[in-house]
Each structure stands twice: as structure tokens, then as C-alpha cells.
Amino acid sequence: MARNPERRTALVDAAIDVLAHEGARGLTFRAVDARAGVPVGTSSNYFASRDDLFMQAGSRINHRMTPDAAEVEHAMRPEPSRELVTSLMRWLVQRMTDDRTGYLAMLELRLEATRRPALRARLTETVRAEFDRNRSLYQDAELPGDAHTFLALHLAMTGLLLEHLTLPGVLSDTTLDHLVDLVVTGVVPDHRA
Template identity: 40%
Template sequence: MNPDRRDRLRDAAIAVLAEAGGRGLTHRAVDAAAGVPAGTAKNYFPSRDALLRGVAERCVEQYGATVERLAAQAPPSGRKALAELLAGLLADVAGPGRPRLLAYFELQAEAARKPWLSEVLDPIGGSDFPAFEAVQRAAGLPVTPHRAAVVTLALHAAIPHLLAGGTRTLGACGLDDPPRFARNLLEAVYPESGG
């Protein structure tokens, strides 16, 4: 099988999940989104579970590429640089990263009923905790595993709200201004007064 065509189908499946949700993920929809002849997706992914596994693995690959890209950058030096990094990640949710994250959340919903899918996706969430702890430490903050986890969980909790875009919700929690949200989050977890 052609690996480039397989990736094209998996990328198309991400687009379908982002646009139509889990119910819309069909072989026919993936074929149409990829612009390939009918039946192509079925040849590469014979069942819906195989299609789900393929798109989940693609999400993990894309996440890994994002982590590598961030790791290649200089770590944030200081609280201000860390807040800017976090704000940039949050802005990406509502921008270029939106389709990938929508697909990921659709897959997470499926994984609640399919433990094998949860295992495929686990590297994404599991690697966030040590990665975010490392950037908080690099920024010179008084990191503990608990504090680092609170920051990571707050960022994870922000994502569905940013994807949904409800203006009252975003305003109520401060996500209508991602840079301010990031600064406030760091201040709450790491008060500059040393508390």
C-alpha cells in the first residue's frame, strides 16, 4: 500500500472528524475529503475501528511533530516568556490547530467507549505533563509536580472552551484574552509574592 496515500486518507479523516464529528466519519466521507476514488479508504482501513486507529495514530504523529518543533526552540526564560508561549499555544487552538484538536476530542469521546483507542491516544496527554513541567522549570519557576500538573490541566480544560467559542464562557474564565489568561494562570499557581 502507498504510504503517501495512506497519510492523505488519515489527514482527510482528521478533516472529516473536525467538520462532521464522529458520526460523520465514514469511509465514503474520507474518500470524498481526500479526493480519491470511492472504496479507497476501505482498502486501507477495512473497518471503522481500523479507520479510527489510523486517524488516532496520525494525531499522535502530528502531536509528536509539534513537540519536536517546540523542543527545537530555546526554552522560555522567565515568567513573561513562559506566559507568551502558553498564550501562543492557546491561540493556536482557535486558529491553525483547530481541526486537529477537534478531531482529537472526537477521538477522545470514542475512546471513552473503546479502551483500545484510549491506549493509542494516551501518548498525547501523557507526554504533556512532563513537557509542561520542563518548560515551567526552564522558566525558573518554583516547580513541583503538583503545580506543574495544575498548569497542564488548566490548559487542557481551556481547549474545549476555545474550540466551542462561547463568548460568555470565554469571558467568564478569561479565555477571551489568552495572553491575560496565561499570565493569570501562572500568577495563581506561582504567585510572584512567593505564596
Template identity: 40%
Template structure:
């Protein structure tokens, strides 16, 4: 068992940068060691399996992109405006750290190609959606699990568009997310709490 949490974190952060910059094929233990400036074999010592490294990366991305207390503060606006504000804040946080957003997309692509990675990333991502549904219900926001899932899909599309070849290079992705969330919330039924 490896006992240096700071070195482990350095390996994970280096892996995220390598994945975000080079894609799944560029993510090797050797590339992570080189990027982190660590001796060859360090990444493999901490994460013998690719799936284990991928899960640690996913957990780190979600921790780094977690909303601030200000983002989660009870809004003064009407409940109908809180959901669009939360969704826009997610897009803003992700695009402020594009290598992390790209790494998230790459993690999902790796899971699509590798059963071992899929087995650890799939449950982790689904648990994240379930936590978002709980947050949504706890805040008394309109809609429910269906609205949260639709918002996840829409945010993923906005991110993919912005991080690759934007269909409208002049569009503000945060404003797109806010307007999309407003429209989704306007058509949502009561919460399925």
C-alpha cells in the same frame, strides 16, 4: 501491508477534517474516502479498525501542532515567565487550526464511548503528558508533574470554551492561558525532578 505513505497521509488528513467538521458519528470510512477524493474502500484498506484510524489521527494532530524551534528556544526571560509563554503558545497553535483542536476533543469523546479507541488513545495521550513533564523538568521550570497536569486540564478547558460557546466572547484565549499559567506557576512548589 499498504505501501503508499502519501495516500495514507491523505486518508488521515481527510479523517481529521471529517472528524473536526462532523464529529465522531460522521467519521466513517466512506466519508473519509469521499472527502479525500479516493476510491471507496481506500480508508478501510489503510485502517481496517476505527481504533487504528483514531490513533493515526492523534499522532498526526500532535505532529502538525508540534512547537517550532523558535517556540522551544531558550527564553531570555526569567524561568518563571517561560512556563506561561509555553502554555500560551500551545493555545495559540491549537486555535490557529481549530479543526485540529476540535478533532482532538472528538478523539477523546470517541475514546469515552468506545473501549477499542480508549485502549489506543489513552496510552498515547498519557505518553504525551509524560513527554511534557520531561520537557518541563529538562528546562528546569518550576513545579513538576502536578503543575504540567494542571496546565493540561486548564488548556483543555480554555479550548473547549473557545471552540464551543465562550463564556466571555471578548476574552483573548491566549492571554487567558498565559495568565492561568502564571498563577499556577506562582503557587507551584519546587520541581519534582
């Protein structure tokens, strides 16, 4: 296997682009090489199999979607409140919108995981760990509500992102910020009540 980490990252990012634009069936070594602008056969020198490429893409997407710890610390400075949750959810939506390709590629990976048990196990582990980290962050910050509030917020925001990034015209009669406000107001209790 080739050992150039920068090229490996570029190839995995190309794989993410292929997933987002062509779907899991379009993810081939040849397609990755073309997207990365490298000679045919390059990606097969970096990845043992197509399954390996799927796994590496999933890891890289998770890395791209995870904010820097310093950014999280800065975002969590205000006092815990529904307003802070709204701000955090707007930030989440903005980050996912900014990396629309990564989010769509993750959706493709999730669909492919229904057919590939090893990928399903790996994605389940990764997504569950991220869910647990976010739930702990929510609870440790003493944001309004409880574990059920966090779960409902997680599910609502997942649905909002799915709708916005796949069929944005469905909810085009309102702004994304307004939709986030509706979700947070409907799910998170008002700390002043």
C-alpha cells in the same frame, strides 16, 4: 493494503476533518473518500477497519500537534521564569488554535474512546506519554513551581482550550492572551518572590 504513504496521510487528514466536522459517528470510509476527493473504496484499501482509521487518526493528530524539536529548543532559550511559561502557553494556544480541526478531532476521539476500549487504551497511552514528556521538559528546564504546578497548569490550559475551541463566545469579553496570562499568574509562582 495499499502502500502509498502520501495518499495514506491524505486519507488520515481527511478522516481528521470528518471527525472535527461530523463527529465520530460520521467517520465512515465513504465520508473519508469524499473529503479526500478520491474514488469510493479508496480508504478501505488503506485501513483494515473503522477502528484502524480511528487509531491512525489519533496518531496523526498527535504528530500534527507536536512541535518540531528545533522550535521547542528555540522557545526554551530564555531564562526560566513565569514570563517564559506565559510565552510557552501562548505558543501552545496558538498552535492548537492554528490546528483547530485537529484539536476538535482529538476531542471527538476522546469521546469515542469512552465507548471503544482499544481506542481508550491507545489514546491513554499516547496522551500519558505526551503528558510525561511535557512534565519532564517543564522540570528539566527548571521552570517555576513543581510537579503540582505543572499538573494544575496542564489542567487549566486543557480547560481553556476546550472553552476557546468549542464555545468561544463564552469568554469573548477578553482576549485569549489575557486568559493565558490569568491562568499562568494564578498557577505558576513568581520566581522573584
